Amino acid sequence: MMSMYSKKVMEHFLNPRNMGVIEDADGVGTAGNPVCGDTMTIYIKVKNGRIVDIKFQTFGCAAAIATSSMITELAKGKTLEEAEKITRDDVADALDGLPPIKMHCSNLAADALKAAIEDCRKKRREK
Amino acid sequence: MRRVYLDYAATTPLDREVLEAMLPYFSEKFGNPSSLHSFGREAHEAIETSREKVADLIGAKDNEIIFTSGGTESDNLALRGIAYLNRDKLKEKGPHIITSSIEHPAVLETCKDLEKEGFEVKYLNVDKYGLIDLDELQNSVTKGTFLISIMFANNEIGTIEPVEEIGKIAREYNVLFHTDAVQAVGKINVDVKKLPVDLLSISAHKIYGPKGVGALFVREGVKLKSIQTGGGHEGGTRSGTENVPGIVGLGEACRLAKIRMEDDNSRIKKLRDKLIKGILDSVEESYLNGHPEKRLPNNAHFRFTAIEGESLILFLDQKGIAASTGSACSSKKLKASHVLLAIGLSPVEAHGSLRLTLGRENTEEDVNYVLEVLPEVIGKLREISPLWREK
Numbered sequence: 001m002m003s004m005y006s007k008k009v010m011e012h013f014l015n016p017r018n019m020g021v022i023e024d025a026d027g028v029g030t031a032g033n034p035v036c037g038d039t040m041t042i043y044i045k046v047k048n049g050r051i052v053d054i055k056f057q058t059f060g061c062a063a064a065i066a067t068s069s070m071i072t073e074l075a076k077g078k079t080l081e082e083a084e085k086i087t088r089d090d091v092a093d094a095l096d097g098l099p100p101i102k103m104h105c106s107n108l109a110a111d112a113l114k115a116a117i118e119d120c121r122k123k124r125r126e127k
Numbered sequence: 128m129r130r131v132y133l134d135y136a137a138t139t140p141l142d143r144e145v146l147e148a149m150l151p152y153f154s155e156k157f158g159n160p161s162s163l164h165s166f167g168r169e170a171h172e173a174i175e176t177s178r179e180k181v182a183d184l185i186g187a188k189d190n191e192i193i194f195t196s197g198g199t200e201s202d203n204l205a206l207r208g209i210a211y212l213n214r215d216k217l218k219e220k221g222p223h224i225i226t227s228s229i230e231h232p233a234v235l236e237t238c239k240d241l242e243k244e245g246f247e248v249k250y251l252n253v254d255k256y257g258l259i260d261l262d263e264l265q266n267s268v269t270k271g272t273f274l275i276s277i278m279f280a281n282n283e284i285g286t287i288e289p290v291e292e293i294g295k296i297a298r299e300y301n302v303l304f305h306t307d308a309v310q311a312v313g314k315i316n317v318d319v320k321k322l323p324v325d326l327l328s329i330s331a332h333k334i335y336g337p338k339g340v341g342a343l344f345v346r347e348g349v350k351l352k353s354i355q356t357g358g359g360h361e362g363g364t365r366s367g368t369e370n371v372p373g374i375v376g377l378g379e380a381c382r383l384a385k386i387r388m389e390d391d392n393s394r395i396k397k398l399r400d401k402l403i404k405g406i407l408d409s410v411e412e413s414y415l416n417g418h419p420e421k422r423l424p425n426n427a428h429f430r431f432t433a434i435e436g437e438s439l440i441l442f443l444d445q446k447g448i449a450a451s452t453g454s455a456c457s458s459k460k461l462k463a464s465h466v467l468l469a470i471g472l473s474p475v476e477a478h479g480s481l482r483l484t485l486g487r488e489n490t491e492e493d494v495n496y497v498l499e500v501l502p503e504v505i506g507k508l509r510e511i512s513p514l515w516r517e518k
Binding site for chain 1: 433434435437438441442445454455456457461463473474475478510511512513514515
């Protein structure tokens with residue numbers, strides 16, 4: 001099992017970046033795989049259209065945790081427009097690849113981030 | 128770093144004495160057991176001595192033991208061997224097999240394959256502990272039923288099935304009974320003199336023997352069709368030049384199992400009980416899967432709320448602890464364990480499962496180390512898990 005993951009996946013899995021909750025988040029997004037129950041939630045704090053803080057919580061396998069961790073690094077400091085363009089492939093590439101069978105089921109972080117950005121925009125419109 | 132192996136249900140290390148017994152048969156005693164000369168005779172004698180040792184462990188007669196390449200082949204030979212012999216005989220009545228929903232894939236996939244070949248198969252349900260229902264078994268017997276195949280003890284949750292009662296029902300209806308005893312042999316008493324069992328599968332590498340060798344007990348008088356054609360080895364039942372070093376290893380492992388079983392298992396059971404109590408006491412929302420008493424002495428199987436098993440295994444591996452899980456994320460097909468689903472767990476609950484199986488080399492320090500590390504690792508994973516926070 002260990003050898004099927006890249007060094008980078010293992011590194012992010014064992015030392016996840018930006019793990020946790022932002023209590024007063026501007027946007028919160030969740031993505032999940034209803035078949036197996038994997039769930040990830042991403043919290044963003046936005047200032048002047050830029051993601052200034054981002055945190056995640058994930059219930060899932062090593063790949064699910066690593067992709068969550070990676071996307072927080074990729075998105076931090078980016079504008080919402082830039083961040084929403086991050087794709088699943090971008091996340092997988094940044095992790096030096098994912099095992100083929102894990103590509104679809106665990107690589108949900110980009111979806112969760114998009115949902116968090118949508119949530120942020122919706123809340124702003126409502127204000 | 129401390130390394131603690133707690134995956135003895137997956138495989139066991141080869142015993143030193145077993146290795147010593149095997150070594151000559153790789154090189155100087157290399158003869159083909161079928162040859163008439165002295166080289167052949169010494170290999171042949173080694174196989175027959177092994178056969179006696181295997182038979183002795185389970186209370187069988189020597190001529191009731193057939194050597195195979197392992198548990199999977201033994202299961203295939205038992206199921207297909209009996210099925211192909213009955214296909215034509217029972218054509219009118221509809222040839223029918225009864226098995227359980229928690230069998231090892233070696234039985235389950237063979238049954239599915241036999242279904243494609245026109246056999247009917249009934250998969251019995253199990254209760255929350257993994258036990259089959261004897262009434263359901265009895266009610267499932269049809270005019271065409273010729274074989275019942277139910278495992279002795281489950282490889283994941285360790286539950287021990289009521290083999291004696293199953294055998295009695297089989298006898299009552301004049302149906303053959305096969306049991307996959309790969310996990311049971313060497314851990315609990317398996318005596319075919321007392322048990323109404325007709326066929327029984329054994330694997331060497333689960334009892335400190337080598338990988339790639341096993342045996343099938345076939346009760347005297349029970350006929351089965353060979354599933355492998357060739358030179359007619361093993362009384363015509365299993366063709367192919369015998370794996371002499373492997374068979375010698377299996378025999379020696381069985382001999383040692385017979386001598387050590389009682390002492391080993393009372394010691395291992397104590398450690399296992401300490402592990403179970405320690406984990407249930409120290410980890411919030413932890414549950415034991417399988418039966419509290421009717422379980423293998425070396426098996427501990429847990430479920431932790433809001434934890435995913437593959438992550439748990441990899442974190443434990445970082446701490447030097449080797450374990451396994453029934454989580455979908457860790458399986459080749461990304462499907463939750465069929466055993467855990469059969470005992471009524473949801474896929475999310477099956478996610479959080481951990482199997483710890485102990486063996487000869489485990490010590491009290493190993494158990495203490497796990498009790499020290501596991502709550503910490505669970506805590507860390509729950510910190511990451513959104514499911515834990517919602518609670």
